[in-house]
Amino acid sequence: MALGGTVSLEACTKPPECSARVELPGCELSIHPTRIAAPMTSPRVQTRASEASDPTAPGVHVVTFGCQMNKYDSLLVEGRFTSQGYRLVEDPGEADVILFNTCSVREHAEERVYSWLGELRQAKERRPGLVVGVMGCLAQRAEGEVFTRANHVDLVCGTRKLHRLPELVAEVRRRRGQGLAPREQRLLEVGMDEEVAVERGDETYTGGLCGYLTVMRGCDLNCTFCIVPRVRGRVQSRSQDDLLREARWMVSGGARVITLLGQTVNAYGEDLPAADGRGRRGRPGLADLLHALQELEGLERIRLVTLHPSYLDEELARAIAACDKVDRFLPLPAQAGSDSVLRRMRRGYTSELYRERLALLRAHVPDAELGSDWIVGFPGETESDFEATLAFLSEIGSVQNYVFQYSPRPGTRAFELADDVPLEEKKRRNAELLRRSEQVALARHQRWIGQDVSVFVEELRDEPGTCKGRTTSYLPVSFSASSARPGRLARVRIEEVSAFGLWGTEVEGPGNEQGRAP
């Protein structure tokens, strides 16, 4: 059975900042093209079949929309099912359970899910034993409305209940077995009262060389354009012991790079009890976690997605400086350079405070490169506000930039504001900001010409003898190599650059571990 035909890109579904957006040119989101080479660029990911599984076991298929956190959650859910005796199936037509892990950030993303669900209606009629579930942000936001719009859905599971999905599916089946009416067989589980309990030691790690590790969920801030706090709840950090256990399991399964995920990843630990940690007010924080992961043998690199300026403190800057496994690339969304726009966004900082935090970071980590998200056409944004944003991008020198054209989202505070910047003007500002981004990236990339850099090799390119990887500053590098292979470090001499990346040749010797630009 085909679901929606061939895999195709869909509109951007991520909020600016919501840890790991999908990257799509066109639609409402534009990005600086260096981002296109980033891992996890697909907006929709489908289950891959598990190897050597029992062909008679019930099959589960998960379709994932949205961000890296959703991808992580889908792997987690797949693992929960396989440890309960299910097998993962690539073809939804072979599945006994089909789950949609959804995104709610933009209306278009939700409509895509409903469209996919619509295509399952006939399959459900033919195979009444099939269980269809919706999980993730749409489930949390829309709750029972999902059943109204797609009455063949059996299960709606919110963002803090997903670890319970196998038992929820079993409960749907039990109700069916009792012969209850179809409406009474349904389950709605959207409470925010639980922690997503994760013990994955009994699963096989399937996340590849570059794996994701969600360290915290939710957000305590309340930016007016963002629906995340509503659908993901308040900050809930996992314990450091739990995270280290999972990181060890990932590394023993083949991960060499771990990206630590959180909506505001540097708020990690804010909700944990004080225990003489390095974090804020004596709580264990991201700095402690980085020091612990630095000691993990076999782990080559640690990446962070996404930081918030308000939580960037000296302890974290020191930890990044001290831990050479941590990428010298920090996604630190500014959103705007105009203080009046920042105030209406309720970002919790001014451009001056952002400058101060960045100066603190660069005082300890002078080679740090920056990524940022930007919104153009936010309600009330004037031409001079936009000019301030353009100037701010140049000033902070962010090499990787996501640009969003503002669109109102029901359920957010900004929805109450007049969406008063015409679409054509939003498009113009979008294009202009991207042009500025390219100029900035080109200038920063040019500093690397002639330098030898350490590159973590992520994949082989189609042309024989060439590889793709990332510098310690997360800059994409393509290079010709005789011996490099994925998962290893290579030393590469940079010969050419563009606004979109670096090119070079592998040279003898260890990589330049400092990775410092001249």
Ligand code: SF4
């Ligand atoms: S509320 Fe603000 S800080 Fe929190 S996830 Fe949304 S954009 Fe990020």
